[in-house]
Structure formats: structure tokens, C-alpha cells
Amino acid sequence: MTQTTTETRRASRKPSGLAVQRVFTTPGVHPYDEVTWERRDVVQTNWKTGEVVFEQKNVEFPDFWSVNASTIVTTKYFRGAAGTDKRESSLKQLIDRVVSTYVKAGLDNGYFAGKPDAEIFGAELTWMLVHQYFSFNSPVWFNVGTASPQQVSACFILSVDDSMESILNWYKEEGMIFKGGSGAGINLSRIRSSKELLRSSGGTASGPVSFMRGADASAGTIKSGGATRRAAKMVVLDVDHPDIEEFIETKAREEDKIRALRDAGFDMDLGGRDITSVQYQNANNSVRVSDAFMRAVEMGESFDLHARTTGEVVETVDARTLFDKMARAAWECADPGIQYDDTINSWHTTPASGRIMASNPCSEYMSLDNSSCNLASLNLLKFLREDDTFDTERFVKAVELIITAMDISICFADFPTEAIGRTTRDYRQLGIGYANLGALLMALGKGYDSDGGRVLAAAITSLMTATAYRRSAELAGVVGPYSGYAPNAEAHQQVILKHQAANDEVETISEVDRQVHSAAAVQWSEAVSAGRKNGFRNAQASVLAPTGTIGFMMDCDTTGIEPDFSLVKFKKLVGGGSMQIVNHTVSRALKNLGYDKDTAEAVVAYIAQNGNVVDAPGLRPEHYEVFDTAMGVRAIPAMGHVRMMAAVQPFLSGAISKTVNLPSEASVEDIADVYMQGWKLGLKAVAVYRDNCKVGQPLSSGSEGKDDNATSESGQAKPQVRVEYRPRRRRLPKSRAARTTSFSVAGAEGYMTTGSYDSGKLGEIFLKLGKQGSTLAGVMDAFSIAVSIGLQYGVPLESFVQKFTNLKFEPAGLTDDPDIRIAQSILDYVFRRLALDHLDFDERAELGIYTADERTHYVETGSYLSEEDEAAMIESEALKNDAADDIKVDGPGPRQPSLIDVDAISQAPLHAPHTTTEVMEQLTGESFDAPLCMTCGTKMRPSGSCYICEGCGSTSGCS
Known part of the structure; x- marks a missing residue:
């Protein structure tokens, strides 16, 4: 779409334009001529069948681009029909397609003083893109310079009002956005509750949660951008809405259905054929x-719903009870997140044009209804010099160029609806951000959860946003402020002053902090001065996006504001295959911390073997925090994530796409504390994810292990005596009861034999599959021995069942067992x-495993047990309680029979892994209930509020 008539008049009144200076490029030398190019073949296969799903040979990339980056760009961003001459085959073609469009639009709309400035601008952008200094968001690479609508x-x-016409229009607009490959957010609080009456008929209204069902079905049907990933969307409801409890x-509730259906053998994985039978999952x-x-909530007071x-x-509720329900629901299924309305709107630059009601799906973009934002992200590690100082001069120039390009794109961009196009052109919201913060901090020897890490992150974010607003004010002097600036001028300037005041409060620690912070102070001063003179070209300038796919395009070790997920990664090799490597930032960090070459090499070797730094030879414990990661042995605590977000939030126009990861043993109270502290620390939004929360585990009180006597009367910490126990193997008797079960899973037949102690407790299993002497038979024999030894050492059967049920691999499908109709794999069936x-x-119910009769009885009566079984169970429990009441012991009492040898002291680390899954979790740092990538089968990992595949760049929602 073309610029407005008002903008055209402004451009004609201000013909001077920008003078662009060279920073990155060399006069007379094209950026492409400064690098070495090579040809590669990109081939992707289906992880399940081995079938080739994508192939493009002889594609061209710089030799320093990783195989992973070139694969992702080739498969995701090259345009044109595969196998034809119209298909792009070089990074040069991709960058030229995009940059030439920006340069032409900048010239046509009066941004540059002359054609030479436009040419320099294009060369500078090209150089930064080739060298992976930054990247535009995915829609730019998809659409700009193609025959498609130029959506950037x-x-x-979006917005919706309390009418059926508006609600149906919401469905339509959301569908069009999904079709274009993007996501949308909406606040449903204008829709009347199910506790209110309809004006027309006097009947009861359906309420917003009911209408969410239709939107969810639409989102699940329309694959985003025509791809295999689901659509990304955010639904927000105000806390004073009468239907808030149902929304929470x-x-x-739907997760309970998922667990029940999955345990009955249905395919409930992300993208599974049966997942559509449950609602609200999109x-x-x-x-x-x-x-x-x-x-x-703090005061324990009541709260009114209106x-x-x-x-x-309509209703008055206990605020603390409602808040606890939010935390409990998030504990169970990671939803709902929380957004802090007053904080969001206190940083709002255009309040005269309306309140900020919602956000995009990942919560980083927060602005007016019916609006959009284009994003770009810097690769922070590129600005770290060899002497470990931060290159503020180049960073400032990069931000200037990128913000200019982002604003130019609004002049030619197309939008999915007229309302969104109008609002975006009138307010010109931009979202510059960054990736690789975690890698930068580690390289400098700064812990992510440390004062030094937070101060540097705050200073860099402040410098970025200050520079962006200063350039926005300069653009306003050339092509005019945004159309909605005049009624919002005072409010916008007040927000800029708030940013500046926050920068003044940063207390630097190191020389690099002081350097960056000082540069930020200069940029804020200039932004305030230029803004008073010219106004601002953009209603907002910065956000922190998840940078999933574009982070891989830039070969970033870490995405967005996230810390590193693991110290060990798997690197793709030319020609196929992969190798396990320790992140290169580890060596740089060790050098910064003062370790000699030999010690550093020993630490790297230890990490390669163990996946963490605990007890690494020569590494001082006070330096462990530098190598803390999102998951694994030394996982960053939840409040470490919250504190980092709080450090940078005052320097962002928008918010932060980030999920606070908690371990599976975290309690409801832990999540409530994250939500409360997020408010107190001034965040705009918080999302949480408790590892394995989708599996459905019993609630934890969170009080276990707390010692009220941990300090002495003087207040000093008492020395703690830690006793560790070594398990003792309890062998089975020579003669024991055995049971053999034949089974068939998807036509694959086998036999399972179990042996038990005299008490009836399981002590061994034997699995026979395939031909005697075959590889499969040998593997299953070894697996049977490993499980049997574990049982004899006291590992509860429940633990094995938790780990191996729902494990998915071929053969999988129908079985001949009436209690287990469908199995995800042979191991799923066996356990x-x-x-x-x-x-x-009770033990099975906790795991969601029932017999066919129990499931049938539940469908008919709502209970898994018959009345006779329930009565027998109650009687049995009563007898146990009576027997326990008869036992009175002074002191700690006699030791109960156990498989644990209390006299032996184990020398194993406290967090030593016990299963292959736990070992891999420590090595990779991945959340092991994350979905498999639907393209290449790699285990995905969290990225913002979605999942990203490190193998091929596919995402589960966010682009």
C-alpha cells in the first residue's frame, strides 16, 4: 500500500533527507567481494521413513556460514518453485531481493539526501546481513520483493466488540493473519459474560470462553502460512471479568482430557491425529x-468482578483465592500467563489514542488494537571485540541503519486488514531487539544470574532503545512524525524521560558496563533533545522477540534474552551427519576468567564428557555461575530469569518474549511467587513453564526438606551434616513366582516374563523379541537386565512406568490386549x-493407567471403581490407619525394612543421573516433554512461548 497523502506532503516539504556514512563497507568494493563463497547441497529427509522431503543442490553461501544456517535459509526463505530456474539458489539473490526493495522505497519516499546515500545505505545493510550482524523477521524474507503481498x-x-458481527469478523481477520504466516493477539474482555443477559432476547449470553472455542477450531484448521506448524495466537481476559475463573x-481441564486420551492409546502429540478432539490448544x-x-492479593482482600x-x-471474590487458581492452572499446564495492565499502560506513548489491551502471541509487542509491528534483531556477539570490549560505535550505527530500514518498510508494506494497515501507518510501531545475550555474557565471564550480567544487559538494551528513538526523532525531522503524534506528544515525551531516568539509575560494575552505559546516556540526551524539536517518527521502537528461526540464520548460540540451553551442542556437518561440540563461548569465558590454556582444555574436555562444569578439574566453584544454563545440573533458578527480565524491561518500548522455566518439582507456590515478583519488579508480562507439566503429576506442597532449625541462636548458619546413602541390591529367591504374557504391537509379536519376590513385588522382567541372536533380541535382553537390576536396587516400578510410557517409536499401533488398545511403542505397551x-x-490412577473395565465404568458412572471396590478400598485404608495408631514409638523409632544401606556413604554427586533421559537432559539442556519436530523429528526446545527445532528451524507457532 502507498503512503498517506499527509505523509507525501510532509516528505515534499522536507527535501533534505538523510546523509549516510560508510561504517562497515569499503568504497569501491562490493560487500560480496570481501567474503569467500562456496556451493553446498541441502538435503532433508523424513526422520521416520528416511524419505527425502527437500533437496536443493549447489546453493551458494559464505564459507563461514554454518551448514545449519544455510539449510534453514534454503528451506525457509528461498523463493520460487523448486527445480525451476525461478528458484533462488544463492544468499546473494535473497539479500538483493530484500535490500533493493528497501533502497527503492527509501528513495521514492524522500528518506535520503541523494542517490549516493541510498546506495551506501543498501551496501551497509547488505554487509551486515552477509556477516550475520542482524536479521529482519521472517515475513520480510518470505514476502519482500516477491509477487506475494508485501507483508513485513x-x-x-486485533480487537473484538460485544456483538455477533464483530465476533465473526474476529474469526475472519485472525484466519487471514494465520494464512499469511503470522500470529495475533486479542483481548476478549469487551464481550459480555455468561452471567449477563442478551439485549435482544433477554436470554443468557454465551460468554467469551464459549466464543474462544470457535476461534480455536479455526486456528487448528488453518496451518500457519500453509506450513505444518499450528497457528500462533494470544487470548487475554481482564481479571475483573465475571468469567475469569472459567477462563483460568x-x-x-482440557489437559486432563489429553492425559486420559493419551493413556487410552490415542495420538495426542503436537500435530497428532487425535489432538483435535480437545479444545483451546492453539x-x-x-x-x-x-x-x-x-x-x-497481597492484603488478602476481596475483589469485584464487573x-x-x-x-x-456481578460477583465479589477473594483475590488471593483467584490468584492461587491462576498459579495452580499454570502449574498444571503452563497457562494462563499474566500481564500487568497498569505497568503496561504507564509506559504507553499514545494513551490519547486508546489503552493497550492485548499483546501478540509471544507477549513482546504491546500496543493499540488493530495494529502490527515489524521486527529485526541484532546479533550481540558480533559487537564483542577481540579485546573483549563492546563496540558501541558500530552498535549505534547498526541500530541507526536498521531502524531506518524498518520504518521505510511501512511505506510499501501490505496488511491483512484495512484497520491494521491504517493504525500501523498512523503510528509506525517498530520492534528492534537482539539475540545472543546469553552467549555474550558467558564469553565475558559474567553469570546470567549475576549483578554483572544484569547490569551489562540493561546497559546494552538502554543503548539500543535510546539510539532507536534518537534516529526516530531524526527521521521525524526528515519525513515527519507519525500521524498520531500530535495528541500524544506530551505523553510520548514523558515516556522517553522515564527511559532516561531509568538509565540514570543503573549502577555499573565493570569497565565494559561503564563504556556502554555512558554511550546510552549520550543517546538518551540526544533523543530527548531531537524529540522535543521534531517529534518522533515511531510510536514505539524496541521489543525483545524470541528470534527462533532468524537466530539460527545468524548462527546465534542463544536466542532473544535467553541464557544458553546447554554447554554442549550438536553441529551439522557438510555432507550429512553431526558431531557433538562444546560451545565456543566456553573457551573464551575461561580465558576471560584467567585460566591458562591447559586448564581451559581440561575443563572443555570435562564438559564434553559430562555436559556441565560441576567438579571440572581446575575450575573454581565461584566461577560455576558463568556456565549455568536454562536446563540441566546447574539450571538457572526461576527468579534468575525474572531478575534478568526486570533489568532490561525499563529500556524497552514493548515487552519481552520469554518463558520462565521451572523444574518439574516446582510447587504452585513457586509459580505464584514468580507472578507476584514479576509485578513488584515492574515487568509487563510473565509466562511460565514447569518441566513435564503436560504429563500430569501429583501436586507438591513445596514444603518438603525445609529445616526450621537451619540457623543458630546467633543467626549464623549451622554447619550441615549431609548423609548420603548407597543402595543395596536385594536379590530374588532361587525359586520365585513367574508370569509370561504374549503380546502383539502393530503386528510385532513378543513375550514378557516377570519374576516376583515372595511378597508379590516385581523383581525382574525378560523380553523376547525377534529372532534369537539378532540385534533387536540382544538389545532387549540388555534392557531387561538393566530394568531388573534397577528394580532389585529399589527403584520403584512407578518410576520406570513414568519414564517409558508414552515413549513413541515404531512399531506402534493396535495391540491384542483389551486393556491397552493402542501402544505408542513396544516399551509403551510393556510398562x-x-x-x-x-x-x-491408587498408584495406577496417579499415572492415568486403567483397565478396560475401569474405563467403561467411568464412562457409565463417572467413577473408575465399582461401589464394591470403593467400599473394599475404604475398609482396607481404615485397617491400615488402625494398625498405625496402635504403634507408639518414642524417638525416631526402629528402622523399617528397606533396600537402602544406611551404613554406606555414597560418593556419587547429589544430582547424578539415573536414566538415559536424565543423562541427555544434562548434556543438551532440553525439556524432555517438548514435542518432536514435525519436519525432521528432532526434539524441539522452548523459544519464547513456543518451540523451535534446532535441526531445521521449524517452529510450533512463532515465526
Whole structure:
């Protein structure tokens, strides 16, 4: 679409334009001529069948681009029909297609003083893109310079009113955005609640949660951008809406269905054929809370829920109870997240044009309804000099060029709806951000969860946003401020002053901090001065996006604001295959910390073997924090993530796409604390994810292991005496009861034989599959021995069942067992059968495993047990309690029979892994209930609120 008539008049009144100086390029030398190019073949196969799903040979990339980066760009961003001359085959073609469009639009719209300045601008952009200094967001690479609509924005916010016409229009607009490969967010709080009456008929309204069902079905049907990933969307509801409790519990209830269906043998994986039978799975949900609500939670006070139509109080609830329900639901299924309404709107630059009501799906873009934002992200590690100083001069120039390009794109961009196009052109929201912060901090020897790490992150973010607003003010002097600036001028300038004041409060620690912070102070001063003179070209300038796919394009070790996920990664090799390597930033960090070459090499070798630095030879414990990662042995605590977000939030126009990861043993109270501290520390939004929360585990009180006597009367910490125990193997008797079960899984037949102690407790298993002497038979024999030894050393059968049920690989499918109709794999079948044969009902119910009769009884009566079984269970429990009451012991009492040898002291590390999965979790740092990539089968990892595949760059929602 073309620029408005008003903008055309402004451009004609200000013909001077920008003078662009060379920073990165050399006069007379094309950026492409400064690097060595090579040809590669890109081949991707289906992980399951081995079938080639993508192949393009002889593609051209710089020799320093990794195989992974070139693969992702070739498969995701090259345009044209595969196998034809119109298909792009070189990075040069891709960059030229995009940059030439920006240069032409800049010239046509009066941005440059002359053609030579435009040419320099294009060369500088080209150089930075080739050298992976930054990247535009994915829609730019998809669409700019092609025959497709020139959509450049990745983030959208919609609106809906309390009418059927508006609700149906919401479905339509959201569908069009999904079709274009992007995501959208919306606040449903204007829709009247299910506790209010309809004006037309006097009947009861459906409520927003009911209408969410239709939108969710639409999102699940329209594959985003025509690809295999699901659409990305955010649904927000205000905390004072009468249907807020139903909204909070919606996804948690659906997760109960998922567990029940999966345990019955249905395919409930992301993208599975049966997942569509449950609802509300295509959106991230967030509750929009006010300061008044959070204060009521703190004080334990009541809180009013208001009708949407009249504003009257419909219901009064206990604020703390409602808040606890939010935390409990998030504990169970990671939803809802939380958004802090008053904080968001206190940093709003255009309040005269309306409040900020919602965000995009990943929560980093927060602006007016019916608006969009295009993004670009810098690779921070590129600005770290060899002498370990931060190149502020180049960083400032890079931000200037990128912000200019991003604003130019709005002049030619197309938008999915007229309302979004109008708002975006009137307010020109931009979202510059960065990636590789975690790698930068590690390279400098700074812990992610440390004062030094937070100060440097704050200073860099401040410098980025200050420079962006200063350039925005300069652009306003050339082509005019955004159309909605005049009524918002005072508010916008006040927000700039708030940013500047926050920068003044940063207390630097090291020389690199002081250097960056000083540069930021200069840029804020200039932004304030230029803004007062010219106004601002953009209503907002910066956000921190997840940078999933584009992070791989830039060969970043870490995405967005995230820390490193692991110290060990798998690197793709030319010609196929991969190798395990220790991140190169580890060696640089060790050098910065003062270690000699021999010690550094020993530490790297230790990490390669163990995946962490605990007890690494020669490494001092006070330096462990530098190598802390998101997952694994030394996982960064939840509040470490929150504190980092709080450090950079005052220097962002928008917010931060980041999920606070918690371990599976985290409690509901832990999540409530994250939500409360997020508010107190001034965040705009928080999302949480508890590892394995999708599996459905029993709630933890969070109080176990706390010692009220951990300090002496003087307040000093008491020395702790730690006793560790070594397990003792309890062998089976020579003669024992055995049971053999034949089974068939998808036509693959086998036999399982179990042996038990005299008490009936399982002590061994034997699995026979395939031909005697075959590889499969040998592997299963070895596996049987490993599990049997574990059982005899006291590992509970429940632990094996938890680990091996739902494990998915071929053969998988129908079985001949009436209790287990479908199995995800042979091991899935085996351990479900073991659970049914050897665990009591309560233990199985906790794991979601039931017999066919129990499931049938539940469908008919709502209970898994018959009345007789329930009565027998109650009687049995009563007898146990009576027997326990008869036992009175003074002191700690006699030791109960156990498989644990209390006299032996184990020398094993406290967090030593016990299973292959735990070993891999320590090595890779990945969340092991993340979905498999639907393209290449690699285990995905969290990226913002979605998942990203490190193998091929596919995402589960966010582009």
C-alpha cells in the first residue's frame, strides 16, 4: 500500500533527507567481494521413513556460514518453485531481493539526501546481513520483493466488540493473519459474560470462553502460512471479568482430557491425529491484572468482578483465592500467563489514542488494537571485540541503519486488514531487539544470574532503545512524525524521560558496563533533545522477540534474552551427519576468567564428557555461575530469569518474549511467587513453564526438606551434616513366582516374563523379541537386565512406568490386549502392562493407567471403581490407619525394612543421573516433554512461548 497523502506532503516539504556514512563497507568494493563463497547441497529427509522431503543442490553461501544456517535459509526463505530456474539458489539473490526493495522505497519516499546515500545505505545493510550482524523477521524474507503481498510484520493485535458481527469478523481477520504466516493477539474482555443477559432476547449470553472455542477450531484448521506448524495466537481476559475463573481453568481441564486420551492409546502429540478432539490448544492464554487486584492479593482482600454492559458488580471474590487458581492452572499446564495492565499502560506513548489491551502471541509487542509491528534483531556477539570490549560505535550505527530500514518498510508494506494497515501507518510501531545475550555474557565471564550480567544487559538494551528513538526523532525531522503524534506528544515525551531516568539509575560494575552505559546516556540526551524539536517518527521502537528461526540464520548460540540451553551442542556437518561440540563461548569465558590454556582444555574436555562444569578439574566453584544454563545440573533458578527480565524491561518500548522455566518439582507456590515478583519488579508480562507439566503429576506442597532449625541462636548458619546413602541390591529367591504374557504391537509379536519376590513385588522382567541372536533380541535382553537390576536396587516400578510410557517409536499401533488398545511403542505397551499387573489402583490412577473395565465404568458412572471396590478400598485404608495408631514409638523409632544401606556413604554427586533421559537432559539442556519436530523429528526446545527445532528451524507457532 502507498503512503498517506499527509505523509507525501510532509516528505515534499522536507527535501533534505538523510546523509549516510560508510561504517562497515569499503568504497569501491562490493560487500560480496570481501567474503569467500562456496556451493553446498541441502538435503532433508523424513526422520521416520528416511524419505527425502527437500533437496536443493549447489546453493551458494559464505564459507563461514554454518551448514545449519544455510539449510534453514534454503528451506525457509528461498523463493520460487523448486527445480525451476525461478528458484533462488544463492544468499546473494535473497539479500538483493530484500535490500533493493528497501533502497527503492527509501528513495521514492524522500528518506535520503541523494542517490549516493541510498546506495551506501543498501551496501551497509547488505554487509551486515552477509556477516550475520542482524536479521529482519521472517515475513520480510518470505514476502519482500516477491509477487506475494508485501507483508513485513510478524506481530498483530486485533480487537473484538460485544456483538455477533464483530465476533465473526474476529474469526475472519485472525484466519487471514494465520494464512499469511503470522500470529495475533486479542483481548476478549469487551464481550459480555455468561452471567449477563442478551439485549435482544433477554436470554443468557454465551460468554467469551464459549466464543474462544470457535476461534480455536479455526486456528487448528488453518496451518500457519500453509506450513505444518499450528497457528500462533494470544487470548487475554481482564481479571475483573465475571468469567475469569472459567477462563483460568479452561486449558487445565482440557489437559486432563489429553492425559486420559493419551493413556487410552490415542495420538495426542503436537500435530497428532487425535489432538483435535480437545479444545483451546492453539492459543496462549493470559490474564490481564491491575495494580488494585495485585494489592488485594497481597492484603488478602476481596475483589469485584464487573458486568461488561453496565459496569455493575456481578460477583465479589477473594483475590488471593483467584490468584492461587491462576498459579495452580499454570502449574498444571503452563497457562494462563499474566500481564500487568497498569505497568503496561504507564509506559504507553499514545494513551490519547486508546489503552493497550492485548499483546501478540509471544507477549513482546504491546500496543493499540488493530495494529502490527515489524521486527529485526541484532546479533550481540558480533559487537564483542577481540579485546573483549563492546563496540558501541558500530552498535549505534547498526541500530541507526536498521531502524531506518524498518520504518521505510511501512511505506510499501501490505496488511491483512484495512484497520491494521491504517493504525500501523498512523503510528509506525517498530520492534528492534537482539539475540545472543546469553552467549555474550558467558564469553565475558559474567553469570546470567549475576549483578554483572544484569547490569551489562540493561546497559546494552538502554543503548539500543535510546539510539532507536534518537534516529526516530531524526527521521521525524526528515519525513515527519507519525500521524498520531500530535495528541500524544506530551505523553510520548514523558515516556522517553522515564527511559532516561531509568538509565540514570543503573549502577555499573565493570569497565565494559561503564563504556556502554555512558554511550546510552549520550543517546538518551540526544533523543530527548531531537524529540522535543521534531517529534518522533515511531510510536514505539524496541521489543525483545524470541528470534527462533532468524537466530539460527545468524548462527546465534542463544536466542532473544535467553541464557544458553546447554554447554554442549550438536553441529551439522557438510555432507550429512553431526558431531557433538562444546560451545565456543566456553573457551573464551575461561580465558576471560584467567585460566591458562591447559586448564581451559581440561575443563572443555570435562564438559564434553559430562555436559556441565560441576567438579571440572581446575575450575573454581565461584566461577560455576558463568556456565549455568536454562536446563540441566546447574539450571538457572526461576527468579534468575525474572531478575534478568526486570533489568532490561525499563529500556524497552514493548515487552519481552520469554518463558520462565521451572523444574518439574516446582510447587504452585513457586509459580505464584514468580507472578507476584514479576509485578513488584515492574515487568509487563510473565509466562511460565514447569518441566513435564503436560504429563500430569501429583501436586507438591513445596514444603518438603525445609529445616526450621537451619540457623543458630546467633543467626549464623549451622554447619550441615549431609548423609548420603548407597543402595543395596536385594536379590530374588532361587525359586520365585513367574508370569509370561504374549503380546502383539502393530503386528510385532513378543513375550514378557516377570519374576516376583515372595511378597508379590516385581523383581525382574525378560523380553523376547525377534529372532534369537539378532540385534533387536540382544538389545532387549540388555534392557531387561538393566530394568531388573534397577528394580532389585529399589527403584520403584512407578518410576520406570513414568519414564517409558508414552515413549513413541515404531512399531506402534493396535495391540491384542483389551486393556491397552493402542501402544505408542513396544516399551509403551510393556510398562503399561506391568503397571496394570503389579501396581495398585491408587498408584495406577496417579499415572492415568486403567483397565478396560475401569474405563467403561467411568464412562457409565463417572467413577473408575465399582461401589464394591470403593467400599473394599475404604475398609482396607481404615485397617491400615488402625494398625498405625496402635504403634507408639518414642524417638525416631526402629528402622523399617528397606533396600537402602544406611551404613554406606555414597560418593556419587547429589544430582547424578539415573536414566538415559536424565543423562541427555544434562548434556543438551532440553525439556524432555517438548514435542518432536514435525519436519525432521528432532526434539524441539522452548523459544519464547513456543518451540523451535534446532535441526531445521521449524517452529510450533512463532515465526
